[in-house]
Amino acid sequence: MKKTIFLLFALLFTSSLAAQSTNNELTDEEKYLDAMHRYITSGKLLGYVRQLSDSSLQGRLAGSPGMEKAVGIIKGYFEEWNLIPGGANGSYLQEYPHPCVEIKAGSAMSVLFPTPAGKKGVAWVTKEYPWADGWFAGNNSGNGEVTADIVYAGFGVSAPELDYDDYKGINVKGKIVLIEGETPNLSGHPDTIAMWYRHTLHQSKLANAALHGAIGMLYKWVPGPNALYNPGFVYCHITEPVMEDIFLGTGRTYKETVKGIYETKRPASFDTGKKAYIKMISTYNPDATGKNILGIIKGSDPNLTDEYIMISAHLDHLGMIPWHIEGANDNNASSAALLGVAEALSKAVVKPKRSIVFMSVDGEEAGLTGSTFYTQHPVLPKEKMIAILNLEQMGAGEMLGAGYGYTVPGLATFLEKANRSYVHRRLIMYEDTYRTRPRTDGAVFKKAGYPCADLRAVGGGYYHHPKDNVESINPEILQSATEWLYWATIFIANEESPDLFLRKE
Numbered sequence: 197m198k199k200t201i202f203l204l205f206a207l208l209f210t211s212s213l214a215a216q217s218t219n220n221e222l223t224d225e226e227k228y229l230d231a232m233h234r235y236i237t238s239g240k241l242l243g244y245v246r247q248l249s250d251s252s253l254q255g256r257l258a259g260s261p262g263m264e265k266a267v268g269i270i271k272g273y274f275e276e277w278n279l280i281p282g283g284a285n286g287s288y289l290q291e292y293p294h295p296c297v298e299i300k301a302g303s304a305m306s307v308l309f310p311t312p313a314g315k316k317g318v319a320w321v322t323k324e325y326p327w328a329d330g331w332f333a334g335n336n337s338g339n340g341e342v343t344a345d346i347v348y349a350g351f352g353v354s355a356p357e358l359d360y361d362d363y364k365g366i367n368v369k370g371k372i373v374l375i376e377g378e379t380p381n382l383s384g385h386p387d388t389i390a391m392w393y394r395h396t397l398h399q400s401k402l403a404n405a406a407l408h409g410a411i412g413m414l415y416k417w418v419p420g421p422n423a424l425y426n427p428g429f430v431y432c433h434i435t436e437p438v439m440e441d442i443f444l445g446t447g448r449t450y451k452e453t454v455k456g457i458y459e460t461k462r463p464a465s466f467d468t469g470k471k472a473y474i475k476m477i478s479t480y481n482p483d484a485t486g487k488n489i490l491g492i493i494k495g496s497d498p499n500l501t502d503e504y505i506m507i508s509a510h511l512d513h514l515g516m517i518p519w520h521i522e523g524a525n526d527n528n529a530s531s532a533a534l535l536g537v538a539e540a541l542s543k544a545v546v547k548p549k550r551s552i553v554f555m556s557v558d559g560e561e562a563g564l565t566g567s568t569f570y571t572q573h574p575v576l577p578k579e580k581m582i583a584i585l586n587l588e589q590m591g592a593g594e595m596l597g598a599g600y601g602y603t604v605p606g607l608a609t610f611l612e613k614a615n616r617s618y619v620h621r622r623l624i625m626y627e628d629t630y631r632t633r634p635r636t637d638g639a640v641f642k643k644a645g646y647p648c649a650d651l652r653a654v655g656g657g658y659y660h661h662p663k664d665n666v667e668s669i670n671p672e673i674l675q676s677a678t679e680w681l682y683w684a685t686i687f688i689a690n691e692e693s694p695d696l697f698l699r700k701e
């Protein structure tokens with residue numbers, strides 16, 4: 197009996213020792229989980245969003261002093277976590293020329309309405325509109341102050357090759373044109389898109405207005421610094437209620453007019469009988485610099501360490517127009533996800549087999565300049581770039597989404613597996629053909645032949661509006677999105693089968 201008890205004790209003792217020793221020898225999965233739980237928390241991620249959304253960064257306009265501060269913050273974290281500098285000349289930075297227009301306080305817009313003509317003739321009544329709900333300063337506006345007649349000029353397109361001209365039959369010399377974004381083409385057919393492509397660009401619309409002698413422009417489109425600076429031309433953005441106001445008393449409505457242009461492909465331009473006052477105070481710095489920030493974590497497998505997975509997220513936003521827009525979701529949430537994964541992988545006791553490169557991208561809002569410059573001046577060999585995961589607006593809504601398939605269909609496997617294994621959010625996968633105008637850095641990478649997927653959170657948030665602030669961030673989805681990115685990166689970096697990396701032409 198005694199012997200049995202002794203044996204039993206001995207057995208219990210040794211088996212508990214055995215259990216202890218397996219606890220000390222964590223599996224790789226447990227080591228990755230450990231790093232994830234330590235460094236990817238909603239509180240930490242929200243902290244990054246708050247830091248980058250601070251008004252002292254002045255909306256992170258590419259080439260501006262506020263952006264310089266944001267670059268310093270990202271660079272500081274890369275240094276703190278000992279990421280290997282991946283930019284030019286052993287630094288973290290890849291710099292490129294990026295002229296910058298800054299809009300200053302005091303910029304304003306109002307509309308002048310004629311009162312019925314009495315004995316004294318026409319008197320003009322000024323109507324002010326609230327910022328953001330009514331108007332935004334034009335990011336790349338010239339510096340100046342004008343009051344002039346408003347002429348509605350549809351989409352502001354002159355396309356003789358398509359037998360379409362919004363400026364035909366109207367005179368806009370010395371006047372302000374009222375136009376909107378895009379073109380009358382609603383077809384998604386690649387050929388039709390290609391025909392109208394040049395005319396969808398903000399640059400084309402501004403240049404065309406100036407070419408016809410207009411001195412200013414009211415642009416019904418969301419604000420953004422992606423336009424051409426013309427010192428003699430002022431413009432600002434307006435919202436639909438202002439547009440509707442300007443149509444009052446003309447015998448037409450804005451909605452019906454646009455619908456008519458879409459349906460007939462015939463312009464419907466006319467003099468609105470209103471005037472606008474536009475005052476834009478802007479400074480132009482032709483010598484400003486764009487800055488991509490690159491940091492690398494070396495892969496642990498000597499055979500795979502020369503292959504790379506890139507995580508990219510644009511850091512820039514709209515600047516002051518003329519007030520601050522935080523851009524907390526667009527794209528500080530994504531910068532936070534990038535930082536969360538960078539910290540976790542830099543501190544994890546196990547490292548992925550392939551190398552991971554983190555790129556904080558500049559100039560996305562200003563016409564995708566940072567990603568374009570990178571594709572033209574790649575720091576790492578293109579054929580060694582196994583995958584790019586580009587992040588956009590990772591912090592609002594309840595779901596996750598990924599656009600993939602154009603370059604490497606297999607990337608979807610990793611994204612689905614990462615969600616299925618650890619995250620369990622509703623995941624919307626869409627095959628992304630990018631036949632239209634590129635609107636994300638991911639589209640630029642895909643167009644340049646890189647294997648790339650666009651990752652985002654889906655189902656909430658505001659876009660290019662002051663409501664895109666820290667309060668609008670959902671910390672839980674931001675944490676989920678970051679964990680999803682973390683595991684997808686690890687799975688891709690450790691994958692041995694080449695089948696999943698097959699590229700599509």
Ligand SMILES: [Zn+2]
Binds near residue numbers: 510526560588589
């Ligand atoms: Zn964005």
